[in-house]
Amino acid sequence: MADKNFDLIVIGAGPGGYVAAIRASQLGMKTAIIEREHLGGVCLNWGCIPTKALLRTAEVYTNMKHADAFGLKAENIGFDLDGVVQRSRKIAKQLAGGVGYLMKKNKIEVIMGEAKIAGANGAGPAVKVKASDGKEQTLSAKHTIIATGARARTIPQAGLEPDGKLIWTAKEAMVPDEFPKRLLVIGSGAIGIEFASFYNALGSDVHVVEMVERILPAEDKEVSTFARKTFEGQGIKISTEAKVDKVEKAGEVVKATITGKDGKSTTEEFDRVILAIGIVGNTEGLGLEEAGVKIEKNHIVVDEWLSTGVKGLYAIGDVTGAPWLAHKASHEGIICVEKIAGSNSVHPLDVKRIPGCTYCNPQVASVGLTEEKAKELGHKVKVGKFPFQGNGKAIALGEQEGFIKTVFDQKTGELLGAHCIGAEVTELIQGFGIAMTMEATEEDLFHTIFPHPTLSEMMHESVLDAYGRVVHI
Known part of the structure; x- marks a missing residue:
């Protein structure tokens, strides 16, 4: 009982x-x-x-x-x-x-x-x-x-088992005992990129290694490409189509052998390694x-x-x-x-209506289908894009990097997806989420009044751009 x-x-x-x-x-x-x-x-x-x-x-x-x-x-x-x-x-x-x-x-x-x-x-x-x-x-x-x-998923490979000291999961990365001047991040999904962004901003020399062809692989390809260019401009080293073959602990440092997409291997020394390869x-x-x-x-x-x-x-x-x-x-x-x-x-x-957000700098947010996926599923699409540098609020904030992209079904006007990179886009994305839940078409979004000056105006302009009606570029 x-x-x-x-x-x-x-x-x-x-x-x-x-x-x-x-x-x-x-x-x-x-x-x-x-x-x-x-x-x-x-x-x-x-x-x-x-x-x-x-x-x-x-x-x-x-x-x-x-x-x-x-x-x-x-x-x-x-x-x-x-x-x-x-x-x-x-x-x-x-x-x-x-x-x-x-x-x-x-x-x-x-x-x-x-x-x-x-x-x-x-x-x-x-x-x-x-x-x-x-x-x-x-x-x-x-x-x-x-x-x-x-x-956290771990790698069943000698030397890469998390030990809480030199090899970290996200948990240890949140409570560092000392600041790593050289950091290896294995995996470039949301978790890996957020930690790479955090430690890079505070002065760590960060190297991100990703097995597939691009970082943030779940995001729209244009967003991934823009993100990589921006992160590399901030000083983050990124290796895609690469893998960590071996890790050796040598006292207070880690020696990692990394094989690039060209097949060549190099050995680099790091203070800490973060495993961010999924859960x-x-x-x-x-x-x-x-x-x-x-x-x-x-x-x-x-x-x-x-x-x-x-x-x-x-x-x-x-x-x-x-x-x-x-x-x-x-x-x-x-x-x-x-x-x-x-x-x-x-x-x-x-x-398809679940928004995803990555809180790196610049932020990344998306909902719905990527342009590539929409085409794979047989949709004929209309795509709009509007840059942060065309928005008054973004300029006033000193945040001019990024863009907002929308993907519509050409025949029905259905909003299939929205993909954003830039300041505060994790707060903006829910506007597109509501639109998708209410099955809004491009006409509904055309007639929605967006307040000025706000970053949200870029959402409107991106929709307008998809239909050749963009105003501010």
Whole structure:
């Protein structure tokens, strides 16, 4: 017999799990959430939020170094590494505490410990929880959601196993014990590029190595090309179609053998190495296989309503696979809970409408299909593009690098995708997200009034450009 009974149990208190729990409580479900480490999960504690705090520091530091461009004087510019890290950790702690408050406010029972599916118990699987002190209890619920997230992927290669000292994952990169003057970043997705941007801004000599032909490979090709040119202009060394063959630790440094696309190998010395080659789902130790849950490539297989196919058992967020984004996890949590509750207004997630953001300098943001992908799918497209240097607000801000690109279906006027690089585009992209959700056409966007002077005017101009009506270039 279970020690406690609930309507819903959520395993994992990251942005997928805690949002699902809150929505369930709002819908009248007696809800429990189980977490083994920190409320808020990786996102609030070791991912999305603390990295943005670090990148904000880098942005302010960069602006300070260019104070004279704004008619200001700033001398003897420097930084305190401990202070930079402490600010980031303080923000993470504040937000994790905020999640605790939300759990209490919504009368959600928080249980700290390791969870494991323990076989059928009535209408749904039972869940055993082992606390850090070794005490165990069994919980019962009609519905259970797995929201255990993911962790950094590592390379099964001698010398490249993270050691927390010389070879870092993102977690160690957020709390450096000392500042690396020479840094190797393996992988050029969002995580790798954000850390490359942060450390480069603070003065590190950064080398990014990417196996495929371009950096930020998930982005539109024009955005990737522009980003590479800009990053190299900032002093970041980038090697694409390259790989790290061997890493040797030599005291306090690392010697890495890098083979370029020409087949030639060179050995370079670094103070630290960051592995940023993707993530894998946290599926181990949960009793999933025994419960009959299907797992492929370290991720749980689910249907459009996030069901695993095992009665009463669901999964959301990073543990179900790409895209590995906090906002995707949160939205899946709401879809899953509302479907469980029998809502008639809930819709399956449309992956094409999930915005993606990279908080490097300049920022990168996108939603929908790239131009290349749209053409592959058979669309005849109209493409518009507008540069930051044609926007008054961008010039006033001193942020003239970048552009906004829109892709439309030529026949229907449907907005297929939007791709941006430049200052604050991570804030602008949701305008295109709303347009896509509401199935706006070019005509709707033509007639939308954008305020002046704002960066958002470039969104309008990009749409106008796709149809030969651009004004300011």
